[in-house]
Every structure is written in structure tokens, then in C-alpha cells.
Amino acid sequence: MKETADLDTVLGKAVTILRAFRSEDRVVSLAELVRRTGLHKATVHRLSGDLVANRLLDRADGGYRLSGGLFELGMLASLERSLLEVAMPFLQDLYERTHETVHLGVREGHDVVYVAKIGGHRQAKAPSRTGGRMPLHCTAIGKALLAYADADLRREVLTGPLERRTPHTVVAPGILRRQLQHVTETGVAFEQEESAVGLVCVAAPVLGGGDEPLAAISVAGPRHRFRPEGHVTAVRATAAALGSTLSRRDLLR
Amino acid sequence: MKETADLDTVLGKAVTILRAFRSEDRVVSLAELVRRTGLHKATVHRLSGDLVANRLLDRADGGYRLSGGLFELGMLASLERSLLEVAMPFLQDLYERTHETVHLGVREGHDVVYVAKIGGHRQAKAPSRTGGRMPLHCTAIGKALLAYADADLRREVLTGPLERRTPHTVVAPGILRRQLQHVTETGVAFEQEESAVGLVCVAAPVLGGGDEPLAAISVAGPRHRFRPEGHVTAVRATAAALGSTLSRRDLLR
DNA sequence: CGCAGCGTATCGCTGAACGAGACGAAGTGC
DNA sequence: GCACTTCGTCTCGTTCAGCGATACGCTGCG
Known part of the structure; x- marks a missing residue:
């Protein structure tokens, strides 16, 4: 790398x-x-x-x-742009339902790149930025992407070094593997202060029928008042709706 | 140029x-x-x-x-980014109040550059894009920026060629000048299908105390159902709130 | 004062970038 | 099938753009 x-x-x-x-x-x-x-x-x-x-x-x-x-x-970059344009209304809806920080991210290498981040006045101070990167293994979006990704990639990440970002970052491959399996079973991924202290998060993959997820969506909030479990349905529904809209068009990479 | x-x-x-x-x-x-x-x-x-x-x-x-x-x-470009981060919550609020397409734009030369565009499923099909450009004279945001801009710039634009984008584009300097004066009197600018047929728009400048407006905000919708007059208060209030927030921080360019 | 760190300017040397051109593959019309 | 076009790729000798060592003036600091 x-x-x-x-x-x-x-x-x-x-x-x-x-x-x-x-x-x-x-x-x-x-x-x-x-x-x-x-x-x-x-x-x-x-x-x-x-x-x-x-x-x-x-x-x-x-x-x-x-x-x-x-x-x-930068805004001319086409993949991100077309994805963004289609996704925006869905992200808006999700924001209105939750009034928490909403993310849209795609995978690039062993990182997630945030394509959009929207939030209101009350948003959690997350380290994420539109256009920014985070390791896959310590974010909800990253885990959602990883769980549905190619097995080779998953192995690569699991066997590679897992950078510790906070005391809560999961750096044990075994635990992470089990978490990823749980993601495929439930359709949602969680993060408990693994990328930033005080931040919790729930994410769902945007599947388009292809081998790899097209993107992932998450809702994040501060730990002291935010219950990610309460937003599972909303996130999952939004991701599913976006996924079928995207695959209806030919935006499959 | x-x-x-x-x-x-x-x-x-x-x-x-x-x-x-x-x-x-x-x-x-x-x-x-x-x-x-x-x-x-x-x-x-x-x-x-x-x-x-x-x-x-x-x-x-x-x-x-x-x-x-x-x-x-591109997302690292700092001015746009810091503006965007501060403005986002305000734009979200405005969107929730109106549920129409919301724009944030800054001036660059004789153009407006859109820094953000948010909208739901029902959004008007506008020619604007985040990161895209439009001439100042044919958009609501542009007129809002122009009306509060330096007199020299205003003269430049008014005496220069005014490109016709639609049959409704105002290309007569006299009419445009009167419109701009009206903008400074009322605090809001309108556009009636001047950049795209079927699109109407209302905008307000984001003033930060400096010589020039920091940005401008607009709400746009399709002519057949959208009444820009109904959103004057919301747009003006949002722009004012954003302006005072921005000038409280030292983001004055 | 002396020194350090900064932005800027100068100036030969050299190899990176140049464009003309060749080439094969793929498509098109006859 | 053949002639012709259009495309992407590659080669090659020429040359000038980019190179970095060095120098200079400025500012702030001990």
C-alpha cells in the first residue's frame, strides 16, 4: 500500500x-x-x-x-457524483426520520471514503468528513462493506494489521470475523466508539446485485443519548431502497 | 476572461x-x-x-x-469546506421547512459556484450541480450576490454581455439594475425561469459584515406548483442566521 | 549584532517531455 | 473480401522545461 x-x-x-x-x-x-x-x-x-x-x-x-x-x-468525478445524486434524497429522508448524522460511504482499498455526510445542529462530532477516509475495520460503514465484500478482501483485511484508533477498536481478527458474520446475518453493522471515543453508529450495505456492495449508509450519534438499535429499521430500509433504485439504473460501476 | x-x-x-x-x-x-x-x-x-x-x-x-x-x-479545498460544514445544518433546516431544492453558492468571477445542493425525491430538475457554475445575472443566488457586491463588479457585469439562457433571461441592463436595487431593498432575489425553463427560485445573501456577501442561499422549485413568495421569510431567516454564525467565527475569507 | 528561517531569484546541466510517425486491431462501407 | 477510417499504443531522435545548488534580501529573535 x-x-x-x-x-x-x-x-x-x-x-x-x-x-x-x-x-x-x-x-x-x-x-x-x-x-x-x-x-x-x-x-x-x-x-x-x-x-x-x-x-x-x-x-x-x-x-x-x-x-x-x-x-x-473534484465534484466532476463521475462515479461519486452519480451515486451522490441518486442517493441524496434517500439520505435526506433518513436524516428527517432520525435527525442524526447520516453518512454515505464507498470502499476504496482497505478504507471507506465518505461520499456524503449530512447532519443538523445537534450532530455528533465525528472524525468523518465528506471526501475523507477511515479504515474499514473500525467503522460501521466499513464493517457493512467488508461483511458483504469479496472473501479475498475480507481475508486480506483480517490478516493484515488492524490499526487501533481508540481503546474500543476491535483489533482481534477473531472477534472482528465474528462481528462480520453477524452483520451478514442481520443486515446491519454496529460501531461502539471504535473510530472515535463517544461515537456510536449503525450501518447497512447498499446492495446492487453485483459481487460487491455499491456503498453503505450509516446513522451516527453521541453515545450518551444515541441508541443505534433504535435506527436499525430505518437504516436498513433506506439502504435497501437506494440499492434497488441504483440497480434499476445502470450505475453498477 | x-x-x-x-x-x-x-x-x-x-x-x-x-x-x-x-x-x-x-x-x-x-x-x-x-x-x-x-x-x-x-x-x-x-x-x-x-x-x-x-x-x-x-x-x-x-x-x-x-x-x-x-x-x-477536491473536498480538501478549505474555503468551500469550512463554509460547507458550518452551513450544512442551516441548509438542512431550510430543507425541512420547505421540502424543496436548497442551494448554497458563492461568487467566483462573474459566476456563481454551487457549494451545496440538497433536495428530496420531489426536487425540481435544475441545471445546477454541486461544484457547478452559472452566470450571476440569470440566477436568484447570483442576483443576491451581485446586488450586495462591490459597485465595480456590478458595473462590470451590467455593462458586459448578458448571456441569454432561456427566453425569460433578463438581458437588458436597465431591467437587471432595477431588479438588483429591489433586491437590496427587500433582502431577497427572485428568478423566474431565467436559467432554466420551468424553474423558479428565491434567494437571500449571507452577509458577514465584510464588503462582500460570503455566500447566498436559495430555494428552488418547479413553476407549476412552487410559489417562491411563500418562502421569502424562511430563506431570509436562514441566510441571516448563517451569516451571523459565520461572522462569529473568523471565516471571513 | 549574528543567526536562523523564510520566500524569492539566478543559472548552467540534463533528462523528461515532446511530436512526428509507424503499427496493429477493430469497425465500416462497398 | 478489400479498401479505408478510426482508434489506442509504441518508438525514437530532438530539445527545451524542469531541475537543484546556490545566492540574496528580509524578518524575527536571543
């Missing part, structure tokens, strides 16, 4: 610079980019200038920041 | 290729990319390969398609 792009090509370096930005920082200085990327100072300087010229980066006070042009480009 | 990026640099060419994708197409063939970009066939071929290696593009059956990696990158 190599993270780094090809640094021998201009394009690889440019992408490396872009990916050096993290969600938490507003602006990043040139020096910081040099540190994070390991590229030569002059190179970062020059490429950043090019990136600004191409509207992928903006100059800001203390350095650079990802530009709105990048946002526009 | 030059559209084309710098074609003398690898980066410019790469971005040109990425921007050659439109929202409507799922996959684009190499030949089509060559046609749209005007680049040499070998160049597009080579660069596309590099873009795939850097996870900005995916190979698909008939050619290429924008990759999920680009989506992830």
Missing part, C-alpha cells in the same frame, strides 16, 4: 504537493510543504506557482491553500 | 485534460480528449497514463474517467 506518487515526474510532484494539504490546515507555508513533501525548496516554489496559475492552488497570507477550482474539478 | 490554462507546461496540459471532462459524460475516449484539448495524441496518451498513476484518472472501458482520488482532493 504505497502512499507516495511517482516523484520523478512533474505531475507526481504536483499531486504530492496537493496531497500534502490536510483537512485541518487553512493555509500551508512553502517551508511546511517542503518539509511534508521532501521535495527541493526551489521545486516546491516553482510548482506551487504553476499550480496557482492553473487554479488548483491559491496564494494566501501565510502561504498557499487549495483553491476552489480544485473543488469544482 | 481566458479559459485556457498554460499549455506550455506539463501541469497546464494535465489540468486541461482534466477540465476537458464534462459533467454529463461518464467515460471519455482518448480520441475525444485529443479533440477537446487540441493536444497531440501522443501527449494526451502519455499524460493520461501519468494521471492514472497519480489517481486523478481511472481507466474505464471506452477510455478514461475522473477518479475518486480527485473527489477526495
